[in-house]
Amino acid sequence: MRGGKSFRLLILVLLSEFLIFSWAHAETPPQVIRIGVAAEGLGGRQYSYRLSLDVVRAQQLLEKEFASSGTKIEWHYFKAAGPAVSEALASHQVDFVFHGDLPSVIVRSTGIRTRYLLPLYARSNIYVAVPIKSQIRSVADLKGKVVSNFRGTATQLVAARVLNSVGLSERDLHLVNLDTAGANAALATGQVDGAFVMFNSFGLKDQNLIRYVFSSDWQPRFSAVGGLLVTEEFAKEYPQSVDRFVKAVVQGAWFAGKPQNRQAVYDIWAKSGIPEDYFVREYKGQDLRTVLSPLDDDFIVAKYRAAAADALKFGLVRKPVDLNGWIDRGPLNRALVTLHLEHFWTPTAADGRPAT
Amino acid sequence: MTDLSQWAQSGARPGLRIRRPAFSPAVASGALKRLRPLLGWIVPAVLLLAWWAAANSHLVPEEILPAPATVAQAFSTLITSGDLQSNLLIALGRVAYGFGAGALAGLAFGAGMAFSDGFARFVRPTFLIISQIPVLAWLPFLMLLLGIGEALKIVLVAKSVFVPVALSTFAGIRGVPVRWLELARVLQFGRWKTLRRVVLPAALPQLFNGLRYGLTHAWMALVVVELLASYEGIGYLMIYSRQLFQLDVMVAIMLVIGAVGLLFDRMLALGEAWLTRRYGGAS
Numbered sequence: 001m002r003g004g005k006s007f008r009l010l011i012l013v014l015l016s017e018f019l020i021f022s023w024a025h026a027e028t029p030p031q032v033i034r035i036g037v038a039a040e041g042l043g044g045r046q047y048s049y050r051l052s053l054d055v056v057r058a059q060q061l062l063e064k065e066f067a068s069s070g071t072k073i074e075w076h077y078f079k080a081a082g083p084a085v086s087e088a089l090a091s092h093q094v095d096f097v098f099h100g101d102l103p104s105v106i107v108r109s110t111g112i113r114t115r116y117l118l119p120l121y122a123r124s125n126i127y128v129a130v131p132i133k134s135q136i137r138s139v140a141d142l143k144g145k146v147v148s149n150f151r152g153t154a155t156q157l158v159a160a161r162v163l164n165s166v167g168l169s170e171r172d173l174h175l176v177n178l179d180t181a182g183a184n185a186a187l188a189t190g191q192v193d194g195a196f197v198m199f200n201s202f203g204l205k206d207q208n209l210i211r212y213v214f215s216s217d218w219q220p221r222f223s224a225v226g227g228l229l230v231t232e233e234f235a236k237e238y239p240q241s242v243d244r245f246v247k248a249v250v251q252g253a254w255f256a257g258k259p260q261n262r263q264a265v266y267d268i269w270a271k272s273g274i275p276e277d278y279f280v281r282e283y284k285g286q287d288l289r290t291v292l293s294p295l296d297d298d299f300i301v302a303k304y305r306a307a308a309a310d311a312l313k314f315g316l317v318r319k320p321v322d323l324n325g326w327i328d329r330g331p332l333n334r335a336l337v338t339l340h341l342e343h344f345w346t347p348t349a350a351d352g353r354p355a356t
Numbered sequence: 357m358t359d360l361s362q363w364a365q366s367g368a369r370p371g372l373r374i375r376r377p378a379f380s381p382a383v384a385s386g387a388l389k390r391l392r393p394l395l396g397w398i399v400p401a402v403l404l405l406a407w408w409a410a411a412n413s414h415l416v417p418e419e420i421l422p423a424p425a426t427v428a429q430a431f432s433t434l435i436t437s438g439d440l441q442s443n444l445l446i447a448l449g450r451v452a453y454g455f456g457a458g459a460l461a462g463l464a465f466g467a468g469m470a471f472s473d474g475f476a477r478f479v480r481p482t483f484l485i486i487s488q489i490p491v492l493a494w495l496p497f498l499m500l501l502l503g504i505g506e507a508l509k510i511v512l513v514a515k516s517v518f519v520p521v522a523l524s525t526f527a528g529i530r531g532v533p534v535r536w537l538e539l540a541r542v543l544q545f546g547r548w549k550t551l552r553r554v555v556l557p558a559a560l561p562q563l564f565n566g567l568r569y570g571l572t573h574a575w576m577a578l579v580v581v582e583l584l585a586s587y588e589g590i591g592y593l594m595i596y597s598r599q600l601f602q603l604d605v606m607v608a609i610m611l612v613i614g615a616v617g618l619l620f621d622r623m624l625a626l627g628e629a630w631l632t633r634r635y636g637g638a639s
Binding site for chain 1: 595
């Protein structure tokens with residue numbers, strides 16, 4: 001009986017040990033999770049577009065994920081985009097943010113402590129638009145002209161690369177800082193000689209007010225990327241909530257990556273007020289599985305490294321930005337395993353081609 | 357007319373102009389008297405100290421409040437690169453044009469309202485409506501009308517000068533004591549002599565009140581316009597540093613903006629003192 005008694009004691013000890021262990025590791029979920037999105041819809045609509053995160057919002061994946069713990073999900077959209085979101089991060093107003101590559105690098109350079117979790121868009125396109133009657137025929141013609149660009153956002157960096165590709169720099173132009181809506185208005189009324197814009201300017205082209213003298217045609221080297229960041233503070237206190245958050249975002253990207261859901265994704269993006277037709281035209285021939293891939297693959301890492309290097313080269317940050325230790329792959333890898341999605345996406349190599 | 361003149365008086369903000377220090381000579385004697393010009397620098401010095409202490413003790417994180425030394429470094433970089441000088445020069449040029457145009461128009465308009473009741477009645481509602489719309493509210497409309505070039509900046513600066521100058525010119529001239537005008541009539545002063553010897557000296561303090569207030573407004577309006585639609589200028593430099601989260605540069609430029617504003621005010625104060633000596637003050 002002696003042996004049985006000690007066995008039972010052992011079981012008891014193990015059980016209590018397990019209870020203590022799991023009690024210590026089951027975090028109390030936060031009462032509220034605040035999400036900052038560096039974008040806004042047309043006319044101040046509180047929706048963004050071109051992100052996998054938009055699917056998450058529309059299908060309330062986070063709200064459902066956190067319903068059991070009573071966590072409130074707050075969505076904040078920032079008209080002033082990246083720079084405003086950086087300020088919100090600095091003043092502890094948000095826990096998770098969607099940030100483009102340049103603002104992410106800038107945030108990293110200021111010493112605000114964040115972790116990079118996964119991309120929310122992995123490909124983008126940029127256009128150089130000029131008023132329809134303009135004499136400007138190419139990017140090189142922009143020299144000495146008044147050109148609009150959205151400063152401090154991922155677009156600024158892409159624009160600098162486009163200029164660099166024809167041997168120009170920002171200093172060769174008169175760059176006016178205008179947001180997307182402002183740039184479109186300034187172009188339409190001919191107040192600027194040109195502008196770096198996105199596909200939301202298609203309307204002006206349709207009205208024959210502008211024409212494009214450059215399109216990046218989805219070339220990876222001109223592509224910006226944007227991803228999900230979490231504050232170090234939040235990640236330390238609520239690691240399990242970070243995992244749950246990332247899982248919901250991966251679910252959104254999964255939905256968006258299935259070919260049969262293409263139309264549904266456009267419908268979601270159209271909540272931003274941008275006509276659905278623009279998405280159809282912009283993303284024609286592009287696989288949303290690639291465009292919205294959540295993988296922290298070589299391509300993404302190379303993109304952020306390039307962003308840091310170019311930001312320094314073009315004078316947008318003043319000292320080298322160290323990205324080591326910033327990307328935290330743990331939550332993404334766990335989500336892929338939990339959802340059995342390890343093979344849904346193909347990793348991309350640094351040059352943008354599928355990795356072999 | 358009483359409502360307008362009362363409003364004009366309040367609009368001219370007498371508080372902005374410190375006429376006589378409220379120290380009695382008996383108290384402020386000897387060493388204290390010599391220290392008097394330094395009194396105004398106590399608060400800035402304390403603030404600087406508090407800033408230094410807050411940054412040094414990391415009470416406020418560096419990413420929110422850069423340390424004074426970092427800001428000084430940013431300031432010297434701005435000077436070395438020439439960015440500060442070139443952008444400040446552009447901004448000052450805009451203020452010069454805008455202030456010149458706005459002040460002249462304001463003086464003429466205010467004088468017109470003061471001298472002619474008919475004119476005052478004719479333009480009063482228009483003037484009130486225009487003056488009630490703030491610079492920021494004019495901006496979107498004027499951007500469509502004038503574009504985002506120099507004209508926009510100069511017109512908005514001129515507007516922000518025009519209103520206070522017109523109001524204080526009106527109030528200054530209307531405020532000339534009736535007894536003085538009666539005396540001028542008794543002495544058989546002509547129209548020009550009355551203006552030069554009676555009206556101008558009496559109205560001068562009020563006029564300068566308006567000009568100083570106008571110049572402060574001009575500078576503020578310019579910074580606002582440059583923040584929003586610009587590719588050069590001091591406001592542009594500031595918003596550019598904000599977009600790139602270079603808070604040290606941003607704070608350095610804020611200090612420059614404040615310093616230039618202070619300099620403007622001092623310059624006009626000297627101008628007023630000179631004119632008062634020349635034409636005889638009467639307040």
